[in-house]
Amino acid sequence: MDAAGAAAGFCLEDYEGGAPRWCPGCGDLAVLNALQRYVRDEQLPPEKIAVISGIGCSSRLPHYVKAYGFHGLHGRAFPVACGVRSRRPDLHIFVATGDGDCCAIGTAHWIHAIRYNMNMTIMLLDNNIYGLTKMQSSPTTGKGHYSNTHPGGAPLTPINPLMTTLSITNASFVAQTVDWNPPHLYATLAAAHKHRGTSFVRVLQRCPHFMSGYFDEMQKDPMLVRLLTHDKGIAIDDAVKKAFPNRAEHDPSDLAAALSFAGDPEAHPVGLLYSNEQAEHYDDFTAQGLGTDAKAKVAAIEKELDRFTI
Amino acid sequence: MPAKEATEEGISQRARLAQVVNQHIVEIVSDSGEGAQTCGQMFGTISAKMGNGVWTVEIIPAEIEPPFRSRAGASGNRIRVGKGVVTNMGDQADLVVAFNEQVLYSRIDDNAIAKGAHILLESKWKEDRLPEIRAAYAEAMKDFEERGFIVHEVPMEEECLKVVSDPRRGKNMWILGMLSAIYERDVSLIDAELERKFKRKGKDVIQKNVDLVRAGYDWAGENVDLRFRIPVAPSDVPMVVMNGNTAVGLGVMAAGMELCSMYPITPATSASHYLAGSFQKVGGVVHQAEDEIAAIGFALGASYAGKTPVTITSGPGLALKTEFIGLAVMAELPLVIVDVQRGGPSTGLPTRVEQGDLLAALFASPGDAPKIVMAPATIEECFHFMVTARKLAESFRGPVMVLTDANLATGQQNFPRPEVKEEWIAPPVDQSPWDGEVRPYEWDETTGISQRPVPGQRGGNYVLTGLAHDEKSRVAYESAINQRAMEARSRKLAALRKTLKTPEVYGDEEGDLLVVGWGSTLGAIEEAVDRLRDEGQRVSSVHLRFLSPLEPGLREIFSKFKKVMTVEINYSDDPDGLGDARRYAQLAWMLRSETLVDVDCWSRVPGTPLAPGMIVDAVRSRLNAPAEIKRSQSAQ
Numbered sequence: 001m002d003a004a005g006a007a008a009g010f011c012l013e014d015y016e017g018g019a020p021r022w023c024p025g026c027g028d029l030a031v032l033n034a035l036q037r038y039v040r041d042e043q044l045p046p047e048k049i050a051v052i053s054g055i056g057c058s059s060r061l062p063h064y065v066k067a068y069g070f071h072g073l074h075g076r077a078f079p080v081a082c083g084v085r086s087r088r089p090d091l092h093i094f095v096a097t098g099d100g101d102c103c104a105i106g107t108a109h110w111i112h113a114i115r116y117n118m119n120m121t122i123m124l125l126d127n128n129i130y131g132l133t134k135m136q137s138s139p140t141t142g143k144g145h146y147s148n149t150h151p152g153g154a155p156l157t158p159i160n161p162l163m164t165t166l167s168i169t170n171a172s173f174v175a176q177t178v179d180w181n182p183p184h185l186y187a188t189l190a191a192a193h194k195h196r197g198t199s200f201v202r203v204l205q206r207c208p209h210f211m212s213g214y215f216d217e218m219q220k221d222p223m224l225v226r227l228l229t230h231d232k233g234i235a236i237d238d239a240v241k242k243a244f245p246n247r248a249e250h251d252p253s254d255l256a257a258a259l260s261f262a263g264d265p266e267a268h269p270v271g272l273l274y275s276n277e278q279a280e281h282y283d284d285f286t287a288q289g290l291g292t293d294a295k296a297k298v299a300a301i302e303k304e305l306d307r308f309t310i
Numbered sequence: 311m312p313a314k315e316a317t318e319e320g321i322s323q324r325a326r327l328a329q330v331v332n333q334h335i336v337e338i339v340s341d342s343g344e345g346a347q348t349c350g351q352m353f354g355t356i357s358a359k360m361g362n363g364v365w366t367v368e369i370i371p372a373e374i375e376p377p378f379r380s381r382a383g384a385s386g387n388r389i390r391v392g393k394g395v396v397t398n399m400g401d402q403a404d405l406v407v408a409f410n411e412q413v414l415y416s417r418i419d420d421n422a423i424a425k426g427a428h429i430l431l432e433s434k435w436k437e438d439r440l441p442e443i444r445a446a447y448a449e450a451m452k453d454f455e456e457r458g459f460i461v462h463e464v465p466m467e468e469e470c471l472k473v474v475s476d477p478r479r480g481k482n483m484w485i486l487g488m489l490s491a492i493y494e495r496d497v498s499l500i501d502a503e504l505e506r507k508f509k510r511k512g513k514d515v516i517q518k519n520v521d522l523v524r525a526g527y528d529w530a531g532e533n534v535d536l537r538f539r540i541p542v543a544p545s546d547v548p549m550v551v552m553n554g555n556t557a558v559g560l561g562v563m564a565a566g567m568e569l570c571s572m573y574p575i576t577p578a579t580s581a582s583h584y585l586a587g588s589f590q591k592v593g594g595v596v597h598q599a600e601d602e603i604a605a606i607g608f609a610l611g612a613s614y615a616g617k618t619p620v621t622i623t624s625g626p627g628l629a630l631k632t633e634f635i636g637l638a639v640m641a642e643l644p645l646v647i648v649d650v651q652r653g654g655p656s657t658g659l660p661t662r663v664e665q666g667d668l669l670a671a672l673f674a675s676p677g678d679a680p681k682i683v684m685a686p687a688t689i690e691e692c693f694h695f696m697v698t699a700r701k702l703a704e705s706f707r708g709p710v711m712v713l714t715d716a717n718l719a720t721g722q723q724n725f726p727r728p729e730v731k732e733e734w735i736a737p738p739v740d741q742s743p744w745d746g747e748v749r750p751y752e753w754d755e756t757t758g759i760s761q762r763p764v765p766g767q768r769g770g771n772y773v774l775t776g777l778a779h780d781e782k783s784r785v786a787y788e789s790a791i792n793q794r795a796m797e798a799r800s801r802k803l804a805a806l807r808k809t810l811k812t813p814e815v816y817g818d819e820e821g822d823l824l825v826v827g828w829g830s831t832l833g834a835i836e837e838a839v840d841r842l843r844d845e846g847q848r849v850s851s852v853h854l855r856f857l858s859p860l861e862p863g864l865r866e867i868f869s870k871f872k873k874v875m876t877v878e879i880n881y882s883d884d885p886d887g888l889g890d891a892r893r894y895a896q897l898a899w900m901l902r903s904e905t906l907v908d909v910d911c912w913s914r915v916p917g918t919p920l921a922p923g924m925i926v927d928a929v930r931s932r933l934n935a936p937a938e939i940k941r942s943q944s945a946q
Contacts, residue, residue, distance in 0.1 A: 017773065018784070045768070046768075046771055047765065047766055047767060047768045047769070047770065047771055048765070048766060050615070050765050051773075052611075062773045063773050063775070063785065066771060067771050068765040068770075068771045068772070068773075069771075069772070069773030069774065070611070070614055070773070070774045071773055071774065071775040071776065071777070072607070072610075072637060072774075072776060073607070073633055073634060073637055073776060076603065076604075076607045076634070078604075078607075079599065079603070079604040079605075079607030079608045079611065080607050080608070080610060080611040080614070081611060082608055082611060083569075083571065083597075083607065083608035083609060083610060083611020083612040083613075083614075083615070083619075084611040084612065084614060084615040084765070085611070086569060086595070086597065086608065086611070086612055087568060087569060087612050087615060087616075087617045088615045088616070088739075088765065088766075090766065091615070091765055091766065108600050108601055108604070109600065109604055109607075111600075112599075112600040112604065285595070286569075286595050286597060287595075288590055288593075288595050289568070289589075289590060289592070289593030289594055289595065290568075290593065291593070291738075292592065292593025294566065294732045294735040294737075295732065296592075296593070297563070297566060297592045297593060297735050298730050298731075298732055298735065300563075300591045300592040300593075301560070301563050301564055301592055301730050302730060303591070304560060304563070304588055304591070304592075305550060305560070305727055305728065305730070308550040308551060308552045308556070308560075308727075309548055309549070309550050309727055310355065310358050310359040310549050310550065310551050310724060
């Protein structure tokens, strides 16, 4: 718990920004709610929180959190978040992105942000569709599914964001959760924030407007979802256990097993797939020389100028 | 090696023959990788140290390793050495050292060598084992003579072999010695320079280079009858010598910026190379991003968090950055963007100079995205403008574009050593509580300027957005708010313009023709104006440093001249009968719109800096063209 926060005693309203304008029943609301409760429970000072996003339905999230926010460009949340982190080790950074934002237009940054492994929590709110621009296929839209850009059904098998992320060199935290199980969602965000490095959390998120019923099968048939459990995994209580009767013990340090769970066509994994505390942190590199004062800087520049003096 | 005394005697005898010149243009050209550039740079540095003005230009092949003895593969350096300050590369070379006869042709093709120039040519090709090489050499010798060059055959390799076993590595130092004898350079200065340059490589390497320089010096003392004396005037203030990209890098540090976020692109990258080696010492870091977009995005993240950064790029990179530049304008994020212009459009001429990005710098973002655009005109200004740019970015809360070009980036010049001041350095990020009454975009009625809270400041939290927003940064689609916000962002330029001075006219304040320039052409334009005035023409010039907002008082200045003409390194149609279809050069386009004066232009895209002689010819031809046929006559 942050000492300054504890003294101030922040309550939920202290983290509530503008009234959310997502559609009723949107899965994004559950993520917003879990995030606000988590930062309240941790008493993170609002001024020390930066919520950064791209463009899309999910990227509206910063507007609804009372903290510092950056609602930037489509696909570009990661470079902005990395830039914030580069010279500000004191801030708590949460990134909200969507399947179009992260897995289509921002793909290059996705790969590199994971590799940089700078301290931040990424929430990929994956509803398998473009919502804000009104129902175009996204890279995660299921094959054959109708959309306005593919009226005959999406032509290709969707990208698997978990396998993609796990395959990136220096990945350090990869988890999946679902918007319809708030305790697991909360526990996943908590573990992600406490992990030092880039925590990648994919949230399977319902879009009642354009993808109504898309996740019904998963919700109705518990065998289609597999809860990954482990001492080093996401903390779960009995209610979560009960909701996910299909369970498997999985050591999150086992990358090969993580890839196998992530790619299993029989059941969607929920829980911590992979965690590596030993991964390198690019923020250690970018923070070099922080706090050098003006006098020291001028002295160093004078020395540099000596090299060019004739 | 000849006895020391004999050599000195020989040198002093020849010293009597020395021809005194006010300036000389020397070129050293070789196949790529033979070290002509290093030789040229050192010759420039030594000359500057002795108290001459210098301007150096890199001669760069397009490929990293073009084939040997290829006409297109010339690599090297031009060094213009003068009695006083030298501001540009000049016209044609007076003396050229060539490692083979073929590389010389690429310079002949560029019209870079004066008739009557001395050519010091490696003679080993004369006896090459391949008959076609021997034939090519003989043919070229005949041709050079016909062209009016004075060729001196020099057994460079043969002489170097007396000192080192591999003459390909070391010929450049031997030539440096030879040139030092011809131009009466102080060889002890070279020793010191070698000591500094090869410090890390150890004593043996330093000694070998010293020996090579001495051998070349002594050989020329005995065998070359050329002596040129360029009067020196050592400066009474400390001087530095560097290229424009290094000056930008040093300026970034002197401005107190702590982050350079970049992606490799020619000819901008060497600024970041310099910073990468030195930034750590002043508490900064270079971030090499995954692409140009990420480079500026990362920079804007740091800016949002309170540290104004720099991103350094060139034309194609600028194109990729435009969406983020728009966001920086919209969300009012301080940022310094350096565009080291190269030839365009598209990949264009990556290593060559052009001033083709002016309008892109002003307008390349969709919507109305007013921003500050400045252009240093000298290498010294490359340094100082970075300090100004950081301050303007923060004071006016937005991006500042600094346009340099390949000429400034790679050219070296000597200038007074800057006196770095603590107040130039950006202060630490303000983390004091924010007055909750002050909105994050509380736009001043007249200036449009507002103060911004930074993450960490309690009570200042706001959500930055690229969407239209009100003073509280709340997303707003109301028409009145959008109008007001656009106005506020625009007013900042008007406010800055009020603080700018009217530019000074070089030459008389009235006359027949006023040349208007911007950026790296300053030296060439002013030298051209000097020459034209010497022959009695009533010509002056004015040089702009601020392009957005434009400096005030231009219409007033223009009104005193019969004709106003921009000189630029970008494309424009000559006034040869195209009528209204004629497309103007970029500054001319702006000035016509700004002043409603019928501003003419003369511009060229040779891929090289403009030589003063080219400008003289262009001005003469426009002045001499009878009024009635002016519109239909070609510029040259």
